[in-house]
Amino acid sequence: MPYYSAEQALQGVYRHRLPALAKAFEQSSAQLVSRTEAHCLGQAPLAELRAQWQQTLVSWQALASPQLGPLVARRSQREIDFWPTRERLLRQALEKAPQTLAEMERVGAPAKGFPALEQLLASASASGPALAPATCHYAGLVAQGIEAEARTLNTELAALAQKNWSESPNDAASAFAEWINQWLGGLERLRWAHIEKPIQTHRTTGASSSEPVAFPRLTREANLADWRAQWHSLQAMARLSPSQYAAPPVPGEALVPIEALLIGKGQLALAQRWAQAVDRAGADLTALTPQSSDNALLATTQRMKALTVLYQNEVAAALDVPLGFSSADGD
Amino acid sequence: MCRWVFRLLMAIELSASAPTGLSRRQYLLAVAGVALWPGAWATAISASATLVAAWEADNQYHVGLIAVAGDSWSVQQSMTVSTRPHALLVEPGGTVLAVARRPGDWLLRWHPGTGQQQWHWIAGDRRFNGHAIASANGAQIWTTETDLDNAQGRLGVRETRSLEKTDEWATHGMDPHELVALPERLGEFPAGTLMVANGGIATLPETGRSKRKLARMDASLVALNPASGALLGQWRLADPFLSIRHLAWDVSTKRLGIALQTEHPAAADRWRAPVLAVWDGARLTTTPEPPDLRGYGGAVAARPGGGFLVGCPRANALAVFDAEARWSHNMALPDACAVAVSAGHWWAGGSTGVLHAAPGNDAPVHLAVANAAPRWDNHWQVWPTQPAASLVT
Numbered sequence: 001m002p003y004y005s006a007e008q009a010l011q012g013v014y015r016h017r018l019p020a021l022a023k024a025f026e027q028s029s030a031q032l033v034s035r036t037e038a039h040c041l042g043q044a045p046l047a048e049l050r051a052q053w054q055q056t057l058v059s060w061q062a063l064a065s066p067q068l069g070p071l072v073a074r075r076s077q078r079e080i081d082f083w084p085t086r087e088r089l090l091r092q093a094l095e096k097a098p099q100t101l102a103e104m105e106r107v108g109a110p111a112k113g114f115p116a117l118e119q120l121l122a123s124a125s126a127s128g129p130a131l132a133p134a135t136c137h138y139a140g141l142v143a144q145g146i147e148a149e150a151r152t153l154n155t156e157l158a159a160l161a162q163k164n165w166s167e168s169p170n171d172a173a174s175a176f177a178e179w180i181n182q183w184l185g186g187l188e189r190l191r192w193a194h195i196e197k198p199i200q201t202h203r204t205t206g207a208s209s210s211e212p213v214a215f216p217r218l219t220r221e222a223n224l225a226d227w228r229a230q231w232h233s234l235q236a237m238a239r240l241s242p243s244q245y246a247a248p249p250v251p252g253e254a255l256v257p258i259e260a261l262l263i264g265k266g267q268l269a270l271a272q273r274w275a276q277a278v279d280r281a282g283a284d285l286t287a288l289t290p291q292s293s294d295n296a297l298l299a300t301t302q303r304m305k306a307l308t309v310l311y312q313n314e315v316a317a318a319l320d321v322p323l324g325f326s327s328a329d330g331d
Numbered sequence: 332m333c334r335w336v337f338r339l340l341m342a343i344e345l346s347a348s349a350p351t352g353l354s355r356r357q358y359l360l361a362v363a364g365v366a367l368w369p370g371a372w373a374t375a376i377s378a379s380a381t382l383v384a385a386w387e388a389d390n391q392y393h394v395g396l397i398a399v400a401g402d403s404w405s406v407q408q409s410m411t412v413s414t415r416p417h418a419l420l421v422e423p424g425g426t427v428l429a430v431a432r433r434p435g436d437w438l439l440r441w442h443p444g445t446g447q448q449q450w451h452w453i454a455g456d457r458r459f460n461g462h463a464i465a466s467a468n469g470a471q472i473w474t475t476e477t478d479l480d481n482a483q484g485r486l487g488v489r490e491t492r493s494l495e496k497t498d499e500w501a502t503h504g505m506d507p508h509e510l511v512a513l514p515e516r517l518g519e520f521p522a523g524t525l526m527v528a529n530g531g532i533a534t535l536p537e538t539g540r541s542k543r544k545l546a547r548m549d550a551s552l553v554a555l556n557p558a559s560g561a562l563l564g565q566w567r568l569a570d571p572f573l574s575i576r577h578l579a580w581d582v583s584t585k586r587l588g589i590a591l592q593t594e595h596p597a598a599a600d601r602w603r604a605p606v607l608a609v610w611d612g613a614r615l616t617t618t619p620e621p622p623d624l625r626g627y628g629g630a631v632a633a634r635p636g637g638g639f640l641v642g643c644p645r646a647n648a649l650a651v652f653d654a655e656a657r658w659s660h661n662m663a664l665p666d667a668c669a670v671a672v673s674a675g676h677w678w679a680g681g682s683t684g685v686l687h688a689a690p691g692n693d694a695p696v697h698l699a700v701a702n703a704a705p706r707w708d709n710h711w712q713v714w715p716t717q718p719a720a721s722l723v724t
Contacts, residue, residue, distance in 0.1 A: 075535070078479075084455050110455075192414060197436060200413050204450035306390045331417055331432055331461055331508070331576070331629075331709055 001248045001263040004256045006176035007165040012255040013068065013179055015161045017236070021063040022154040028052075028059040029143070029150040036143045040136035046129060050121050054222055056146065057114050061229035063153070066186030066237075068179060070156040078109050080146045083216045085119050086110035094138055101148065104141050115216065117142045122218050180321040183237060183258070184311050190230045191304040194223075199294050213294060220290035231285050239278045258315065267318045274315055277307045380678060380687075381407065381714035382671055383427050385416040386705035392416055393705070394429045396443055396714055399678065399685050408443045417461030418509070420472075421712045428463060432708075433506070434477065434534055435459035438494050451494035456480055457487070458534070462509045465491065466557065467523060475507035475527065482533045486510070486525070486560060500560025504529025504551045508576045512557060517585055518612025520563060525555040526587060526610075528575040532594065548594060550575040552587075552610060566615045572596075573604060573617070577630055577709075583637035584654035586611055590628030590641055601626040606641050609656040618656045624648065629709045632670035635677060635690060642668035642679060642709070649679045649686065662686060662695060673713035680707055 004012075035052040038044035060081065064071055071077065089111040098104050104112065120139045124131040131139055165172040194216055202213045217223045240248075240259045249256045259278075262271035284300040316323045379400035386393050394416050395409025417432035422440070429439045435458055440449040453459055453476070460475040472494065474487040484502030489495060510527040513520060531550030548571050554563040568575070568591075577590035586609050593604035605621040606628035625645035634640050638653045648661035649670070664681035671678045675690030688695040 086455075196413055201452050204448070205452065302390070309387075309390050 001260060002251055003264040004249075004251055004261055007172050008251040009256045009261060010165045010172055010175050010179070011252045012249065013237070014157070014163065014175075016253070017255045018063065018068065018157045019154075019161045021059070021233075022150070022157040025056070025059040025063045026147070026150040026154040028056040029147040032056040033140070033143045033147050036136070036140045039131065040133070040140060042130070046121065046124055046131070050125075053114070053117055053121060054225055057217075057222070058225055058229040060114065060146075060150075061226055062233045065190070065230040065233040066179070066182035068182055069160055069175070070153055072178070072182070074149075074152070074156075076149055076153060080113040080149045081115065082109040082113050083115045084110075084214070085115040087119070090116055090119060094135060097134060098138070098141060101141060101144050104145055112142055112145055114146065117146075118218055118222070177321050180258075180316055180319055181323055183234065184308065184316070184323060186230065186234050187304060187308060187311070190227060190234070191301045191308065194227060194230070195297050196301040199298060224288060224290055227288075228285065231282065235278060235282055239275055258319070261319055262315065265318060270314055270318055274310065277303075277310050281307050380673070380676070382678065383419045383421060383712040383714050384669070384680075385419060385429065385708040385710070387415070387708075388705040394419065394427065394439065394441060399687070404685060410441060410446075410448070412437075412439060415708065417708055418463060418710050419712050420463050420465065421715060422465065423469065428472070430461050430463045430474065431459050433458065433460040433508075435461060438463070438474070440494070449494070454496070457485065460484075460506065460508055464510055464512060467512065471497075473510060473525065475502070475510055477506065477534055479535060482506075482535050484527075484529055486527065486555065488560075498560070500555065501562075502527050502529055502555070503553050503562055503565055504531060504549060506530035506532045506534055506550075506574075509578045511578045511580055511587070513587075514580060514582065515585070517587075520554050520612060523557045524563060525557050526578060527553050527555060528578055528589065529553060530574045530576050532574060548572060548574065552589065552615060566610065568608060568615055568617060570604070570617075572600070573608075575608070577628065579631040579633045579639060581633035581637060581639065581654055583633070583635075586654045588631045588633060588639035588641075588652070588656075589615070590631035591617070591626075592628060593626030595626065605656075606643055606650065607631065607639060607652050607656050607658075609639075609654065616656050618652065618658050622650075622658050622661075624650055624661075629668040630670050632672045632677065635672065635675045635688075636693075640670050640677060640679065642670050644668045647681075649681075668709050669707055669711040671711040671713050678711065678713075680711060
């Protein structure tokens with residue numbers, strides 16, 4: 001395994017990983033817009049629109065796990081994936097009936113994006129086979145907002161793909177630190193914000209056992225698809241594929257996972273423990289089903305927490321990157 | 332989190348034999364790099380106390396009571412929490428209020444006597460920043476928070492019993508961290524004035540673990556009216572890379588000690604950055620010609636008799652300052668951080684154990700050798716069920 005510089009690692013991320021994901025997200029979001037329009041014209045059933053919503057959500061999470069570069073600078077998550085949706089704001093937004101994307105800029109993030117669109121689709125599921133015309137128009141604007149963000153991200157990431165990181169050592173140092181920090185941020189978003197916190201909140205606030213846990217998405221199927229999309233993207237940046245042990249990523253020509261960075265620095269034992277910890281967490285997540293109990297979900301988060309601790313205490317230090325807001329960071 | 336790595340000393344303890352002229356304990360401390368203060372061992376102090384602490388062990392975060400007695404310590408009671416706890420507030424009635432570390436989601440009221448728990452989860456667009464205090468009449472809890480929409484600091488005003496928010500004020504800066512209420516008038520600021528440390532670092536959910544825009548840090552100390560939240564005063568340091576984080580009131584000299592943490596990009600600048608500032612009611616003063624303390628003050632407490640003690644884990648020292656922020660000397664203590672003060676006693680935690688000093692005796696004794704391997708968080712409180720006055724010294 002060769003030694004990989006920070007510049008080569010960034011080329012891997014920004015040239016060989018993110019552009020394809022951004023393009024896929026833009027294409028999927030364009031299909032979400034067209035499916036919404038078709039539904040509003042009575043030419044596509046609600047189930048088809050919902051399936052497209054989920055596919056677009058998965059493509060978003062693949063790009064946004066972890067959030068890097070323009071996703072952070074633009075606050076894309078807040079713009080198109082604000083959770084929890086504020087139902088009161090969503091009702092108010094529907095009453096105001098914005099007509100254009102420009103008018104949607106006056107609508108707050110808690111009434112837009114993937115979660116708001118899911119709420120609208122769920123309300124239609126409960127009340128009838130299709131969205132009411134006014135709701136459908138609003139849903140179309142929400143979908144257009146997602147598409148606009150996807151298009152901008154694709155453009156900005158395409159430009160970054162051409163960046164020669166070797167010419168900007170300060171930019172490279174900053175971007176490499178961001179990647180290492182944000183990978184952990186992505187893991188914690190999945191572990192804590194998306195899985196463990198909703199369960200712990202449910203358990204400690206007197207909610208009845210019959211009341212469902214308020215995970216970010218409205219169905220267990222959607223949540224599981226979301227979590228797996230996040231995990232697979234994190235995993236791709238963490239772990240070498242089996243074939244890459246024989247044919248390591250070519251510096252500057254492929255994504256260089258964190259495991260490869262460790263091996264390249266001679267941290268063989270740590271790289272092995274890292275790979276094992278990633279695999280354990282991945283195996284737990286793969287074994288989950290929509291019917292998995294909350295205790296099974298918590299067991300999975302424990303695996304992820306062990307991965308977090310290893311990353312905080314050893315991996316980041318081995319990569320010479322200080323972690324922000326971590327246990328090693330004090331406060 | 333202040334790092335305690337006890338296993339090293341444990342390994343030494345298991346294998347070491349003391350050479351002639353040193354007691355076994357002296358030897359163990361010496362090989363661990365802990366300074367022995369002249370006269371300390373002859374004083375034969377036997378102190379005990381119960382401390383409220385937070386720590387990480389076995390991939391879990393804990394809040395608990397730690398008994399320090401003789402030359403050992405032990406966990407008396409504890410409970411696990413999901414994310415990292417930070418400040419701990421000892422409340423009347425025998426409860427502890429723990430606050431999640433930034434960006435935090437929860438408050439936990441825990442009754443060690445009964446094990447009862449009361450959880451409070453923060454509303455969607457706010458996060459706790461790790462510290463809380465109670466109002467003098469006990470009716471309110473103030474919590475430092477961040478508005479996730481714009482990263483601006485907020486002071487949550489909460490009803491003590493329910494912990495529900497009843498009001499919210501601006502802290503006039505980002506990243507508010509510790510806060511104190513002035514126990515007495517200082518200059519033009521009446522008793523009860525809220526002093527809030529705005530750390531100045533943007534913290535937003537999508538930035539995850541990245542500290543962004545450090546070149547645009549804007550740390551400040553603010554004074555707020557405790558009834559209305561109105562801004563009464565605001566002070567900034569000349570060095571924009573110093574984050575103002577922790578506060579301690581020195582009743583002897585009527586000064587507010589402020590522990591600092593540097594975010595300087597260059598290592599040489601970080602290492603020699605001051606870790607303490609003092610506010611005298613009118614201006615902020617940092618340590619002149621600061622020593623190399625690695626630019627990181629993890630906790631601050633008023634030193635009995637006047638001045639301040641600052642835990643400096645990255646310098647492996649408890650640093651001693653006078654009330655004008657002038658550095659006096661260091662006490663070697665690997666990974667020193669948490670400091671607790673009560674009735675003239677003080678205790679400081681490090682990875683090789685606990686330092687304790689009794690009233691009138693500033694030569695501390697190294698009390699407790701570690702028997703486990705947690706990673707303690709920054710802050711300790713003295714648990715009042717065993718008041719310091721009952722300590723045998």
